[in-house]
Amino acid sequence: MNAPVDLDHARIAATTPLDRLDPSNPAIFRDDAWQPYFARLRREAPVHYTAESMFGPFWSVSTYKEIMQCELAHKVLSSDSLHGGITIRDRDKSLRLPMFIAMDPPQHDEQRKVVQPIVAPANLAKLEHMIRERAISILEGLPRNETFNWVDRVSIELTVSMLATLFDFPQEERRKLSHWSDCATALPMPGGLIENEEQREAVFAEMLGAFMKLWNERVNAEPRPDLISMLAHGEATRNMTPREFMGNLILLIVGGNDTTRNSISGGVLFLNENPAEYDKLRANPALIETMVPEIIRYQTPLAHMRRTATADFEIGGKTIRAGDKVIMWYISGNRDEAAIDQPDRFIIDRPRPRGHLSFGFGIHRCVGNRLAELQLKILWEEILKRFPKIEVVGPAERTYSAFVHGITNLPVRIPG
Amino acid sequence: MPQVTYIEHSGTEHRIELEAGKSVMQGAIDNGIPGIDADCGGECACATCHVYVDEAWLAKCGTAGEQEASMLSFAATAEPNSRLSCQITMSPELDGLVVRMPEAQH
Ligand code: HEM
Numbered sequence: 001m002n003a004p005v006d007l008d009h010a011r012i013a014a015t016t017p018l019d020r021l022d023p024s025n026p027a028i029f030r031d032d033a034w035q036p037y038f039a040r041l042r043r044e045a046p047v048h049y050t051a052e053s054m055f056g057p058f059w060s061v062s063t064y065k066e067i068m069q070c071e072l073a074h075k076v077l078s079s080d081s082l083h084g085g086i087t088i089r090d091r092d093k094s095l096r097l098p099m100f101i102a103m104d105p106p107q108h109d110e111q112r113k114v115v116q117p118i119v120a121p122a123n124l125a126k127l128e129h130m131i132r133e134r135a136i137s138i139l140e141g142l143p144r145n146e147t148f149n150w151v152d153r154v155s156i157e158l159t160v161s162m163l164a165t166l167f168d169f170p171q172e173e174r175r176k177l178s179h180w181s182d183c184a185t186a187l188p189m190p191g192g193l194i195e196n197e198e199q200r201e202a203v204f205a206e207m208l209g210a211f212m213k214l215w216n217e218r219v220n221a222e223p224r225p226d227l228i229s230m231l232a233h234g235e236a237t238r239n240m241t242p243r244e245f246m247g248n249l250i251l252l253i254v255g256g257n258d259t260t261r262n263s264i265s266g267g268v269l270f271l272n273e274n275p276a277e278y279d280k281l282r283a284n285p286a287l288i289e290t291m292v293p294e295i296i297r298y299q300t301p302l303a304h305m306r307r308t309a310t311a312d313f314e315i316g317g318k319t320i321r322a323g324d325k326v327i328m329w330y331i332s333g334n335r336d337e338a339a340i341d342q343p344d345r346f347i348i349d350r351p352r353p354r355g356h357l358s359f360g361f362g363i364h365r366c367v368g369n370r371l372a373e374l375q376l377k378i379l380w381e382e383i384l385k386r387f388p389k390i391e392v393v394g395p396a397e398r399t400y401s402a403f404v405h406g407i408t409n410l411p412v413r414i415p416g
Numbered sequence: 417m418p419q420v421t422y423i424e425h426s427g428t429e430h431r432i433e434l435e436a437g438k439s440v441m442q443g444a445i446d447n448g449i450p451g452i453d454a455d456c457g458g459e460c461a462c463a464t465c466h467v468y469v470d471e472a473w474l475a476k477c478g479t480a481g482e483q484e485a486s487m488l489s490f491a492a493t494a495e496p497n498s499r500l501s502c503q504i505t506m507s508p509e510l511d512g513l514v515v516r517m518p519e520a521q522h
């Protein structure tokens with residue numbers, strides 16, 4: 001299923017009867033062919049119902065304004081894992097993990113407040129030096145005049161060593177973090193990273209074991225500014241069940257891993273696709289400040305978030321019924337010309353670049369948004385000091401997923 | 417026209433005239449005053465337009481609504497006099513309003 005089959009996306013997007021259009025097919029994202037599907041939805045049906053898909057029936061919300069409306073409607077649009085959580089794919093009920101991204105108030109609010117201080121301005125300032133050191137050592141180790149996979153050598157390496165620091169997790173074992181994150185979001189399929197849910201559970205159990213060890217060490221020690229110590233001592237989290245603890249860990253690992261990784265990869269790709277922007281950046285590195293949010297918009301590392309209606313809800317002239325699944329397609333809202341000027345262009349000096357949907361809005365807005373930006377900013381500062389050009393020398397390969405909008409392989413070469 | 421004074425975290429002051437009916441957030445954006453990000457453009461959905469309202473003005477600004485209070489409760493730098501400036505609408509009674517910016521908007 002994962003082997004690329006040639007689908008004529010432009011034709012499918014244009015000619016499929018509207019009520020049968022299914023923007024959730026992961027092949028659309030793997031083939032980088034999502035644009036015409038969503039352009040049609042935005043034009044013809046900003047709130048649209050797909051009756052049949054591999055994820056069952058669902059509503060698509062594809063325009064910026066309507067997505068914002070959903071973000072503010074958390075009282076009727078639930079994130080709770082009991083209703084299916086925050087991704088289009090329902091998991092087997094017994095396997096659902098409790099984590100605050102997939103909770104509603106008041107529990108969500110209590111747990112979020114415990115984690116929030118890790119990204120307070122003072123803490124970010126402390127992290128800056130450490131992120132820069134890691135970025136420098138990773139960049140200094142890159143080969144010249146040789147093709148390599150940017151995703152593996154830079155994007156994964158940097159985000160994972162960052163995460164290890166946030167958790168104060170042993171640096172030597174940091175690649176375990178990305179493995180766990182990949183397993184948490186992988187679609188089970190034959191020959192895939194995980195083949196079934198039992199395998200996923202086994203990976204989670206291994207992860208829980210490793211983290212329980214760290215928890216036990218830290219719960220009896222003085223509080224420290226790492227995430228595990230904060231969870232172990234926080235009033236709202238210290239009595240979490242092992243399953244809740246695991247849910248929150250996965251949240252922080254996936255939240256801070258895949259997304260940042262794919263933004264790091266996306267940036268290199270977009271600058272290569274837009275040489276005039278690359279020239280602008282080289283001439284004026286101060287543009288990194290506005291380029292970083294633009295990269296995050298243009299990539300949209302999470303293509304959607306899902307909600308489930310708990311009461312009937314009117315939006316865009318349609319009535320969503322209690323129990324229905326609602327998909328907010330950020331990837332589409334970020335290309336809505338009613339909200340963003342020339343949305344299909346990558347422009348590194350937009351006047352107000354943070355108005356994009358990639359971090360969500362409302363009570364679940366990304367906890368790590370400024371931390372993610374900080375990592376990208378530092379990385380690009382250090383890249384520009386060293387390499388006038390990173391050349392993409394082959395086609396990018398992309399993740400087979402309607403949720404994680406990712407790049408798995410990006411062959412590059414650094415001349416020099 | 418009513419006036420508002422914005423004081424950056426560094427202490428730098430900006431006094432502007434702000435038409436009644438516009439939000440205090442909009443005043444900062446339109447005048448290029450740094451320290452208010454307003455990522456969501458005034459939808460009460462991002463909490464990056466956070467300000468501290470000078471005590472003397474707190475009552476006149478009214479109280480935060482439910483959505484605003486939730487968003488503010490997540491801001492690491494929130495204080496009892498915190499408000500989201502996109503939710504404060506300028507009026508003649510607010511002429512002379514003073515707001516201060518937090519260390520950072522997240
Ligand atoms: C470019 C990078 C990132 C992107 C695009 C991203 C995207 C998102 C989105 C869309 C949400 C909203 C979820 C919802 O509405 O249901 C979210 C929530 C969250 N993110 Fe991120 N994220 C990124 C980086 C990070 C980092 C670095 C961290 C780690 C500190 C993180 C931790 C979280 C957490 C804990 C939540 C849950 C917030 C809540 O439910 O209240 N994210 N993220």
Ligand code: FES
Pocket residue numbers: 441453454455456457458459460461462463464465500501502503
């Ligand atoms: S501008 Fe987003 S909450 Fe005020």
